[in-house]
Amino acid sequence: MSVRTIKLKIDGKEVTAQEADTILEVARENEIFIPTLCYLEGLTSLGGCRLCLVEVKGSPKLFPACSTAVSNRMEVITNSDSLMEYRRMIVELLLSERTHICAVCVANDSCELQEMATELGTDHVRFNRKWTNHKIDSSHENLVLDPNRCILCTRCIRVCDEVEGVHTLDLKMRGKDSQVIIDLDEPWGASNSCTSCMKCAAVCPVGAIYIKGKALSETKDKELPEFVLGRRCR
Amino acid sequence: MSPESLHTGLKSDRRLVLLEKVITQHQYQKESLLEILHKAQELYGYLDKDLFLYISNALDLPSSHVYGVATFYNLFKLKKPGTHTITFCLGTACFVKGVEQIISAVERAFNVERGETSADGRLSLFITRCIGACAMAPNVIVDDEVVGGASKEAVMNKINFLLGDGKVETR
Numbered sequence: 001m002s003v004r005t006i007k008l009k010i011d012g013k014e015v016t017a018q019e020a021d022t023i024l025e026v027a028r029e030n031e032i033f034i035p036t037l038c039y040l041e042g043l044t045s046l047g048g049c050r051l052c053l054v055e056v057k058g059s060p061k062l063f064p065a066c067s068t069a070v071s072n073r074m075e076v077i078t079n080s081d082s083l084m085e086y087r088r089m090i091v092e093l094l095l096s097e098r099t100h101i102c103a104v105c106v107a108n109d110s111c112e113l114q115e116m117a118t119e120l121g122t123d124h125v126r127f128n129r130k131w132t133n134h135k136i137d138s139s140h141e142n143l144v145l146d147p148n149r150c151i152l153c154t155r156c157i158r159v160c161d162e163v164e165g166v167h168t169l170d171l172k173m174r175g176k177d178s179q180v181i182i183d184l185d186e187p188w189g190a191s192n193s194c195t196s197c198m199k200c201a202a203v204c205p206v207g208a209i210y211i212k213g214k215a216l217s218e219t220k221d222k223e224l225p226e227f228v229l230g231r232r233c234r
Numbered sequence: 235m236s237p238e239s240l241h242t243g244l245k246s247d248r249r250l251v252l253l254e255k256v257i258t259q260h261q262y263q264k265e266s267l268l269e270i271l272h273k274a275q276e277l278y279g280y281l282d283k284d285l286f287l288y289i290s291n292a293l294d295l296p297s298s299h300v301y302g303v304a305t306f307y308n309l310f311k312l313k314k315p316g317t318h319t320i321t322f323c324l325g326t327a328c329f330v331k332g333v334e335q336i337i338s339a340v341e342r343a344f345n346v347e348r349g350e351t352s353a354d355g356r357l358s359l360f361i362t363r364c365i366g367a368c369a370m371a372p373n374v375i376v377d378d379e380v381v382g383g384a385s386k387e388a389v390m391n392k393i394n395f396l397l398g399d400g401k402v403e404t405r
Binding site for chain 1: 283286287296297301302305306
């Protein structure tokens with residue numbers, strides 16, 4: 001059975017798409033920019049960061065573009081004033097939730113959160129910052145986990161599960177207490193299941209998981225890591 | 235005894251037999267994780283590392299996933315609770331009605347912090363989010379009894395009564 005081709009409008013531009021595509025995929029194909037943080041091509045979509053929220057004409061709700069399928073004659077708006085305001089607010093909330101200090105961060109200059117803040121013109125945070133003081137796990141030979149910089153996008157968890165297939169990482173607790181854990185919340189160095197593949201460090205959009213002794217700009221290619229995309233071609 | 239249990243430090247006793255039975259009843263399905271965690275807590279009183287490893291082996295789930303699910307829910311206990319447990323509701327209504335003062339008073343009086351158990355293992359204090367009895371706020375659950383419209387004095391009296399009027403030994 002062939003996939004139906006459908007027509008829709010994104011920001012007034014007529015585009016065609018396959019029926020099962022998501023709004024984000026179609027927008028990217030047509031060079032329409034929708035900001036994202038938790039989305040990573042090749043991994044399942046989470047819809048957690050809410051940065052990719054878009055308006056669809058005829059509905060009062062907002063839809064996450066990364067996990068909403070397109071439909072025929074849909075009219076999508078990606079850059080209204082209220083959307084921009086929501087996005088700014090989301091970035092400010094992310095910045096206030098933990099301890100984000102760019103000047104002393106390994107990810108400085110190759111951080112997707114920083115990039116997003118610059119893009120949206122965030123120059124201050126209107127909320128009280130939490131300044132969390134979670135324990136840093138540096139027991140692993142090459143990798144460091146710093147929950148204070150984590151934005152809980154769960155890319156590391158998804159890449160660990162879906163690409164490497166070991167599921168060493170997961171999330172514990174909920175809400176503001178959520179944290180990335182290794183096995184049964186044990187020191188990383190003691191983990192039997194971790195294969196030290198370092199994919200988690202490669203997909204981390206911020207400086208929460210990084211390779212010891214190196215700034216992220218030295219180790220991270222800004223392009224999407226090949227092993228994530230490579231999985232689709234296999 | 236199944237080979238799985240050999241991997242963990244769980245003692246083979248009646249509780250483990252019962253747990254194994256429940257897992258078999260659920261046909262080792264990954265979806266039944268919650269039911270099995272419930273049963274494990276019912277049998278052992280709380281969930282520890284060995285139980286997590288045993289369950290993750292039995293259901294063929296990553297241990298981090300089992301841990302993540304168990305910590306997501308408030309009612310799963312990861313530490314051995316004391317003989318008597320006092321659970322304070324910290325939902326919005328109870329918070330507004332001043333449950334915080336009751337908590338800190340109890341903490342001070344019995345030298346136990348919230349989420350912890352006293353050194354002699356007789357008293358545990360737990361926090362929960364909304365027990366759904368907002369009309370009676372502030373709510374405190376003393377062992378299995380819900381105390382609505384709780385006051386500092388009422389809760390203290392109940393705890394003193396439970397502990398046989400003697401204070402919990404200070405740490």
